[in-house]
Amino acid sequence: MRPLLPATLLLSTLAAAPALANKVFVSNERGNSVSVLDSDTWEVIAEFPAGNRPRGIVVSPDGSALYVCASDDDTVRVFDTETYEELRTLPSGPDPELFVMHPSGNPLFIANEDDNLVTVVDVQSRQILAEIPVGVEPEGMAISPDARFIVNTSETTNMAHFIDTTDYKIVHNILVDQRPRYAEFSPDGRKLYVSAEIGGTVSVIDMTGPAPVLADTIRFDVPGVLSEWLQPVGMRVTRDNAHLFVALGPANRVARIDPATDAVTDYLMVGQRVWQLALTPDEKFLITTNGNSNDVTIIDVDRMQPIKSVQVGEQPWGVAVAPD
Amino acid sequence: MPAFFKPVALAAAVLMAFAAHARALEIRIAVLRADAPSVSGLPISRLDLPPPDLGFAGAQLGYEDNQTTGAFLGQTYLLTTRTVAPQDAAASLQALIADGYDKVVALAPHDSLLALSDAAGDAALLLNALAPDDDLRSGACRANILHVAPSRAMRADGLIQYLIWKQWRRVVLISGSHPEDRALADSYRAALAKFQARIVSELEFEDTGGARRTDTGFAQVQRQIPQFTQKLRDHDVIVAADEADVFAAYLPYRTWQPRPVTGSAGLRPVTFHPAHEAWGATQFQTRFEDLTGRRVREEDYQVWLALRVIGEAVTRTGSADPEALRRYALSDAFSVGGFKGQKLTFRPWNGQLRQPILLSDGHLTVSVSPQPGFLHQRSPLDTLGLDRPESRCTAFEPN
Structure with a gap:
């Protein structure tokens, strides 16, 4: 028996190789559902109801739970990533739109657009741990890789607020351009990117000094596209810090930026009104939600080109990929 | 508090x-x-x-x-x-x-x-x-x-762009008798000329005063408005210029020919x-x-x-x-x-x-102007209202 064991192991490893496919969850804002795609075949394998106006979406670090901001239900719904059954709901404060999860999987930091608050919720005890007053219309949420800061962007105040995770107090505010929608740290935590939808820019904030400092502003220019439609929204940075991707909303393009120089190197055509982005765990593929064409575009990161678009539910908004 | x-x-x-x-x-x-x-x-x-x-x-x-x-x-x-x-x-x-x-x-x-x-x-x-x-x-x-x-011109241009987009090019302009109504009618005439729609008839609704509301006012209005609009030539749409709020609200559903009403009633250009x-x-x-x-x-x-x-x-x-x-x-x-x-x-x-100018039917946003296809070398928003060459303003930076 004994010599067989390694062979069995080997076999199972081999068998597992093609099965490294990940589930991709897409929240459909108008369809009130979540579409599930297989990252190997890029086919839709399920669609399930997710409450009213699902937007922000995130998978727990262990891959077991899917958290969805059901904006019109004023709640966060938690689903089993295998059965798609609703496990529980979490108090979220009114009109939750975007949230970010602590790298440990708990707590959840939620932006409440209607109440000028960031709500901190313990996902186990389902208790609200803190409510932090921020600027008008809080939206984007990010957490620094060392989990020291949460960053919230407020759309009418036009600021990034830096909240200390130990006492939930605002310790810094940085002015950015009009209507900041999304915030994303570089993997090394040295930079914070904030996209400004109406301003049409991405602010690059240097995090290496004693206080965050606005270091650079990335602008976009696509021949034949009115500058008004270049509206940066969702962003992702690859772990190796080689690429920053920025969704440009009604410009129907994703920009690729070289994080070393902050220079835009590529504009990739995707579906209409591209909103949020997610990378597969191996970072070979970038998935974009296209709200007005009801599809997602798959971009091959190595070839730096879109390879496929897949119809999902009505008005896809957010996207999250289950870990390996 | x-x-x-x-x-x-x-x-x-x-x-x-x-x-x-x-x-x-x-x-x-x-x-x-x-x-x-x-x-x-x-x-x-x-x-x-x-x-x-x-x-x-x-x-x-x-x-x-x-x-x-x-x-x-x-x-x-x-x-x-x-x-x-x-x-x-x-x-x-x-x-x-x-x-x-x-x-x-x-x-x-x-x-x-x-x-x-x-x-x-x-x-x-x-x-x-x-x-x-x-x-x-x-x-x-x-x-x-x-x-x-x-400005009135911005609102008028916003509405007329939509009429062009709809291919409703044959327009009846009905204006009130107050100075602001006449100014608004001028803005609509300019917008219709600018975007190449055609005024097939014009009417003036004269404000003869009198009480605005009576308990049975609707019965008279129901008879008056069809008669008022009876002689109009064939048209696609009515544009009402009634800033004084005297008559436009009486037009929808009461005109001789069943045509949509826009401007000061029906589909209105609003901020x-x-x-x-x-x-x-x-x-x-x-x-x-x-x-x-x-x-x-x-x-x-x-x-x-x-x-x-x-x-x-x-x-x-x-x-x-x-x-x-x-x-x-x-x-x-x-x-x-x-x-x-x-x-x-x-x-x-x-x-x-x-x-941008919203076009509202009072219940929903029907559309937002500038409409697609109306282009401008500076900004599509400059297709609404007085553009730089048209403005005679000299109090600002030198043109």
Whole structure:
């Protein structure tokens, strides 16, 4: 028996190789559902109801739970990533739109657009741990890789607020351009990117000094596209810090930026009104939600080109990929 | 104290410590409403009765939005509001300036606004949140007035672009007999010529006075309007120019031929309305309704936007000086968000805020102009209203 064991192991490893496919969850804002795609075949394998106006979406670090901001239900719904059954709901404060999860999987930091608050919720005890007053219309949420800061962007105040995770107090505010929608740290935590939808820019904030400092502003220019439609929204940075991707909303393009120089190197055509982005765990593929064409575009990161678009539910908004 | 004040107060408390190292700045803004007696008395529909806090409610929300930002920057906003008779407007402005209120949002008709401009001189910056007159953006423009309210031409162009998009090119223009109706009709004629639609007939509805409402008024109207519109040549659509609110609301469903009504009734070009939800406007609506207990009116939105223009300029310049704010607002660096899906900026040649125009049927946003396909070398927004070559304004930067 004994010599067989390694062979069995080997076999199972081999068998597992093609099965490294990940589930991709897409929240459909108008369809009130979540579409599930297989990252190997890029086919839709399920669609399930997710409450009213699902937007922000995130998978727990262990891959077991899917958290969805059901904006019109004023709640966060938690689903089993295998059965798609609703496990529980979490108090979220009114009109939750975007949230970010602590790298440990708990707590959840939620932006409440209607109440000028960031709500901190313990996902186990389902208790609200803190409510932090921020600027008008809080939206984007990010957490620094060392989990020291949460960053919230407020759309009418036009600021990034830096909240200390130990006492939930605002310790810094940085002015950015009009209507900041999304915030994303570089993997090394040295930079914070904030996209400004109406301003049409991405602010690059240097995090290496004693206080965050606005270091650079990335602008976009696509021949034949009115500058008004270049509206940066969702962003992702690859772990190796080689690429920053920025969704440009009604410009129907994703920009690729070289994080070393902050220079835009590529504009990739995707579906209409591209909103949020997610990378597969191996970072070979970038998935974009296209709200007005009801599809997602798959971009091959190595070839730096879109390879496929897949119809999902009505008005896809957010996207999250289950870990390996 | 209502609940909505709490976040502001809390934020202010939390941020005391950080405010300390920022430069303390006080920003005094006044809203001056010079109510002219209505031409026609009461509105046709009681739904349009003006609330007592018309415009001021928008000011309160703009103040709170500005103050939330100010709390993070060590800036304190002060807001005061005044309602005066048109002939007292200038004296009231001088008193406000003496109290340090040198950024003044005006809800004042044409002549009062010009009187305010004379009284302000270099001592204050005026933001026009009401007067739609095109000459204020052209030959009669003033360097100390920025126009947040759109002109009649901007609204007219916004509507007519949609009619062209719909291929409703044969137009009947029905205008009222008051001077502002005639000015509005002129704007529609210009827009129809500019976008190549055709006026097949024109009618004037003469205001003969009399009580606006009687208990059985509908019975007469039902007979009068078909007769009034009976002789019209074949047309696709009616455009009504009735700024005085005398007749347009009676047109829909009552015309001789079944045709859509637009302009002052039916499909109306507006700056904002309470059903508008796109581009984050829902948050504005809920903030406004929580604060005031009523739905937003155009005047409220325009005053809110005027306060946000000031707030944005203060935030970016760190100054409360009216001339510094004016210079920044007119520069390429300035932009402000207004829940219209794109940045709003000023035309440097006449101080007019560029803005999309919503087309509302009173129940929903039907469309937003500029319409697709109407192009401009600078900005599609400059297809609405007086473009640089058309404006005879010389008070601003050299053209």
